[in-house]
Amino acid sequence: MSTSPISPRPLQKGQQTRAAILDAALGMASHMGLEGLSIGALAEVTGMSKSGVFAHFGSREELQISVIREYHARFEEEVFFPAIREERGLPRLSALFENWVRRVSVELDSGCIYISGAVEFDDRPGPVRDALASMVRAWHAALERAIRQAIEANQLRPDTDPLQMLFEIHGLILALHHDARFLRNPGTLDRARRGFARVVADYQTAASTSPSSASLPQE
Template identity: 80%
Template sequence: MSNTTAPRRTSTRSLHKGQQTRATILEAALGLAAHVGLEGLSIGAIAEVTGMSKSGVFAHFGSREELQISVIREYHAKFEEEVFFPAIREPRGLARLNALFEHWMKRVSVEIDSGCIYISGAVEFDDRPGPVRDALADMVRSWQLALERAIRLAVETGELRADTDPAQFLFEVHGLILATHHDARFLRNPGAIDRARRGFARIVQDHLASPAAPSPVRA
């Protein structure tokens, strides 16, 4: 029996080690991309950062393009973990919508120093068709759809006005995030995050179904 099970155990250990190595490479690539962009990623650069050989990195990511797409997916997974999943534990309506925005702002406050791959990637690939752009656009759209659904649910619960346009609401909120990154990260203007919170509170206030509805996120 030992002769038949030993190869399986070895195979399982090898698979686990391979997964750990891939995770290590992805973590390093994610950190590098946050500072130099997706275009700054290469098999050679990751090999240097991780202390691995180029062939070792290549064995996990067969091309630079595959590496870039994997980093986009990893970034999205972390974004969901920090922003989306904690918020959906809140009741449907304004509580969930407020939580989504507040968790998003917490992440933005960290990315003032590290950078946002959604935003930097959009600048790099906005006019460059291909799999990397498609992967990035898909991730951004999936997040926007989740936020738009939260807005629709707040309308369905009666907390936001029935004539609220979820797409317009989403557009204005997303604009706050882009402006916050620009002012806080590029211009280094203090108070950008507080201004974004006040802006969000104003958007919510403009769409409240009645004055008695729960107050939005703190200004």
Template identity: 75%
Template sequence: MADSSSPVRTLHKGQQTRATILEAALTLASHMGLEGLSIGALAEVTGMSKSGVFAHFGSRDELQIAVVREYHHKFEEEVFYPALREPRGLPRLRALFDNWVRRVAVEIDSGCIYISGAVEFDDRPGPVRDALVDMVQTRQDALERAIRIGIEEGHLRPDTDPAQMLFEVHGLILALHHDARFLRHPGAVDRATVAFRRVLENYAAPGALQESTAPTRKRTAPARAARS
């Protein structure tokens, strides 16, 4: 029988403890913002000592950065990876938006760390702001890449400006967060969906929308789409 104090078992337990702390930190940050995080608050929530929490992260900055990365990982798992299983072009772009809207709907009662973090760190240089910018830019790049693929597939007009379309689609997400979470407007999700359809109508190549009107969630993507 393996010794319970073996380095491997100790490492595994340490990883589990860190994951538990990180999950609690993510929940706190979603409701209170990254600035609401502290070693003391996490110690209280997790029932650990401050020194125990500190041993896993070392500093408040490291804790905040770890939360940003964990949030981004969950965002990818819920929004981007499922969309990659859709066919290239409009089906994938629609899936990205649909998945994103569903995530926003869940975040109405908590909050988006990207948005709250942008307010907290917009004029505060440092490693936490750098991590936020890096993650948000990664998200933006993925959406712009989906738009460019839409052009390559002939679903979007060849004169489409990917950066402009990205700006408009991202603007819808920000407006949805504002109206759904801050103003509590009950029709915000429907308005965002209608607005996205109008963006597609503005940029779609002739006939492209009619060829891809089936709901994205019912599509079965070919194996190559997940690797594209």
């Protein structure tokens, strides 16, 4: 007996409304920062009442945390999940970095919540800072895991310090965001890619293949 495929269950009206509010909140936070979020401003943007927005989140703090989680979920979809389909080791690490660069390139007119949030909450303890730091640490853990896998595959030297290499890679992204978004310097994407190739070459074993243009695609 044949059966028809089960279609995904549509979101309930309340879930649809919450998703729409979150989408608007994410857009606001990308341009104005997490501190720019307020129940009142979001109600105005979405055409809802303040009480209607409040009912979905309960507080401004919970709204900010929900936005951080939504941003992280989208970051994973665009950066992490496509990369883990690549072979373990340098191919996967290169894909993680390249996807990250591409993500930054489309955020230049808005902003990266990981970076702007770190500036806003670096010295402000509390649940929002904890949520943001947790998401950033999860991403760093994925990069560190890819580095360790490259060491295990003998593509990087056995004495490679994964945390040092991670630090250098993250520094390239911060420099890219600063020079491209704040200074509007041309050629920053290529500079970041060349920097990554240089970092990898510094840690590579003689037996492994040098990063090719295929692993660091041009725009």
